[in-house]
Amino acid sequence: MERLFPAVIGDKIWYSKKITSKQESGWIMAFVDREVRRLLGKGIHHYGLIENGDRIAVAVSGGKDSMLLLWLLRERLARIPIRYELVAVHVDPGFDTESADRMEEFFTREGFCYEILRTDYGVRAHGPENRESPCFLCARLRRSALFRKARELGCRKIALGHNQDDMIETFFINICYGAQVAAMVPRQEFFGGEITVIRPLALVPERNILRMGANLGLPVLQANCPSSDKNKRAEIRTLMETLFRKNPKVRGNIYRAMSNVNLEYLPPPLPVRGSGGGVPPLPSRPAGFAGGAEETSPRVGGAKAK
Secondary structure, three states: OOOOOOEEEEOOOEOOOOHHHHHHHHHHHHHHHHHHHHHHHHHHHOOOOOOOEEEEEEEOOOHHHHHHHHHHHHOOOOOOOOOOEEEEEEOOOOOHHHHHHHHHHHHHHHOOOOOEEEEOOHHHHHHOOOOOOOHHHHHHHHHHHHHHHHHHHOOOEOOOOOHHHHHHHHHHHHHHOOOOOOOOOEEEEEEEOOOOEEEOOOOHHHHHHHHHHHHHHHOOOOOOOOOOOHHHHHHHHHHHHHHHOOOHHHHHOOOOHHHOHHHHHOOOOOOOOOOOOOOOOOOOOOHHHHHOOOOOOOOOOOOOOO
């Protein structure tokens, strides 16, 4: 009997009579690209993120997530029966003058409709006058600017680039540092439904985004924020990566667990100290609120420039 050679691609094993490393690499690239597109479409359909006639502001920080999201949302229009409009919005935090110029060059070259907001939010957040977390203030300022620009552009939806790993990390940030079980949601309405935040990459693992972005040759802005690797999200990410390396199924199990809560097997709330035994209120601002909170990475659209 002729021998078949196994090739591991994602979670599946393919067999061939002969295989070279170049062939295996090509198969992996093709599999990853198809899987990302499949999970993007599944998330959009399952969570009801995009409808015919939508005008969507895509928050593009220049990181791998938001760059790929913008690219895929436009590419998807050629394969689906509905129509929607995209406007790329880049909020420059002001750490240098080159980042916004590079983004403008990319948008122009690739034919995207775009808006660039040049600000000093990042510099102000790290200045001596700021007594809050720099990540929280920067995210809040950029989020406000993004919402204002979306209204100005007539965009009822804002697409953020948070991926599945971001959702999981936010879940554990809230548990470990916020004393509550909360995370991001794929679809979130604000101002009575005037604007809806959507996260089309909610089902896509970060590793696949990295691979597909590299396959497409998409440019990525390098992180120039002094706090990019000095926050609690980085601590949680290190912990999660250890778990994922030991068992790849952990990532999917955690994500599914967030919508499979069995309250019968969770303890009742403890009383607040000095409250006379009352039920404690939840913290007012969970991490991940509209893509930014005290312990989230400094980003708009969830796309870290890394």
